[in-house]
Amino acid sequence: MIASKSSFGLFPIRIFVKFNAFLDFTDDETGDTALHLAMARQNFRGAVELICAGADETKTNKKGETPYDLVDSKSESLVQNDVATQMVRENGTVCEKMTSRWFLIQLFTATITAIAMAAGLTVLYFTNFWVLLVGTVFCTILVIYFGQYVRVDQMAMLPVTYICYVGVVELAILIYDTDGLIHWSIMLLMCTIWAISASFYWILIFSNPGAKPRSTNPFPELIENVETHGIASYCFTCWIPKNPTSHHCSQCDKCVDGFDHHCPWIHKCVYRKNLRIFVLFCLTNFMFDVMYVPLLAYVVVMSLQRSGFEQTVADHGIMIISLGVSVFHAFGATAITFTQFSQISRHVTTIQTIKRTTTTAPTTTTVSADFEPWNHGPSMMTRVQNVWNLLLFDRFFAEPDDDYWTLSMTSSTRDQSTEVTSTKTG
Numbered sequence: 001m002i003a004s005k006s007s008f009g010l011f012p013i014r015i016f017v018k019f020n021a022f023l024d025f026t027d028d029e030t031g032d033t034a035l036h037l038a039m040a041r042q043n044f045r046g047a048v049e050l051i052c053a054g055a056d057e058t059k060t061n062k063k064g065e066t067p068y069d070l071v072d073s074k075s076e077s078l079v080q081n082d083v084a085t086q087m088v089r090e091n092g093t094v095c096e097k098m099t100s101r102w103f104l105i106q107l108f109t110a111t112i113t114a115i116a117m118a119a120g121l122t123v124l125y126f127t128n129f130w131v132l133l134v135g136t137v138f139c140t141i142l143v144i145y146f147g148q149y150v151r152v153d154q155m156a157m158l159p160v161t162y163i164c165y166v167g168v169v170e171l172a173i174l175i176y177d178t179d180g181l182i183h184w185s186i187m188l189l190m191c192t193i194w195a196i197s198a199s200f201y202w203i204l205i206f207s208n209p210g211a212k213p214r215s216t217n218p219f220p221e222l223i224e225n226v227e228t229h230g231i232a233s234y235c236f237t238c239w240i241p242k243n244p245t246s247h248h249c250s251q252c253d254k255c256v257d258g259f260d261h262h263c264p265w266i267h268k269c270v271y272r273k274n275l276r277i278f279v280l281f282c283l284t285n286f287m288f289d290v291m292y293v294p295l296l297a298y299v300v301v302m303s304l305q306r307s308g309f310e311q312t313v314a315d316h317g318i319m320i321i322s323l324g325v326s327v328f329h330a331f332g333a334t335a336i337t338f339t340q341f342s343q344i345s346r347h348v349t350t351i352q353t354i355k356r357t358t359t360t361a362p363t364t365t366t367v368s369a370d371f372e373p374w375n376h377g378p379s380m381m382t383r384v385q386n387v388w389n390l391l392l393f394d395r396f397f398a399e400p401d402d403d404y405w406t407l408s409m410t411s412s413t414r415d416q417s418t419e420v421t422s423t424k425t426g
């Protein structure tokens with residue numbers, strides 16, 4: 001009850017739940033339960049934990065109020081929504097289900113679609129511009145409509161169809177629709193880059209997700225780790241100790257060692273074992289795009305000069321739509337590639353960058369190794385070396401240390417120091 005009144009978030013409520021605390025215990029004076037107190041203090045995260053653990057939502061206090069009577073209807077639906085999400089998670093993580101069933105079904109559908117598209121494009125390459133435009137708008141509306149009902153992380157078909165789109169539509173346009181304006185050697189180079197990029201994509205799709213197994217015996221292990229080893233850095237979802245590079249991915253709902261970020265395009269975490277392939281995929285994708293957009297623009301401009309606007313639209317309808325789509329794609333690919341390379345050259349991960357923008361940087365008295373790249377920018381030589389080491393030797397993260405305990409202890413001291421500074425300044 002004290003925890004739900006005065007601590008916000010999962011902890012230590014989750015620990016008490018794991019300890020089999022009696023959740024419906026009532027206060028002698030007011031008749032409030034822990035859930036009443038959490039709601040009254042607007043500790044919604046704590047309330048969700050309690051409800052998921054089986055606390056009685058209908059129990060009334062001495063004034064006859066249920067816990068939900070203590071909050072407005074907006075907060076009530078917020079809590080119920082979170083409870084529903086948490087329940088789905090506990091019945092198996094979304095990613096596990098995706099990889100085994102949904103993802104493969106979607107992969108299969110996308111491949112069939114791609115083959116059909118390729119056949120259609122080869123047989124009757126030219127369709128009316130307006131038919132294509134209506135088709136594109138219809139597909140966009142369809143995606144937005146389904147997007148409302150499907151969680152973003154279940155939209156795995158989007159990236160796969162996108163890869164098919166780039167592979168089939170873009171390559172078909174280059175091969176069939178450029179009126180011989182582009183030299184064959186450039187075509188060959190483009191096709192090669194695409195093939196390499198697509199291979200990296202498939203390797204990423206089937207790479208090991210890198211999730212660490214959850215504790216099968218959480219309770220005694222927690223006691224042992226805290227009492228004997230003094231570990232304070234702990235994941236209270238997986239019930240395992242954390243080391244400085246591991247992070248609990250909210251999408252995969254697992255702890256991942258050497259975490260960089262969760263990528264919705266490959267539907268997996270990017271982490272120490274697939275970071276190199278991911279970076280190479282970004283790079284080749286970027287190379288394809290920065291060649292494709294100017295080449296297409298060149299063909300369109302030449303056609304405009306030669307045969308005027310109306311004839312160009314009639315002749316190169318698909319190409320004009322593709323040019324519009326590819327400009328956005330090229331910007332996106334450029335931004336991702338540059339961000340990734342810039343971070344690698346400074347030897348920081350995406351999660352560290354995100355944490356840095358959400359936490360206040362420590363003052364000189366509490367400099368920690370993690371924040372150093374920003375305080376003293378590495379030299380150009382070091383930056384090149386960092387990129388080199390990853391691309392050539394796959395050396396970015398140090399090999400994981402088996403000795404979790406020492407690692408966890410140093411990380412917990414660091415966490416505390418950052419926390420203290422942020423409260424002081426903020």
Ligand SMILES: [Zn+2]
Binds near residue numbers: 235237238
């Ligand atoms: Zn975890």
Ligand SMILES: [Zn+2]
Binds near residue numbers: 251268
């Ligand atoms: Zn993930």
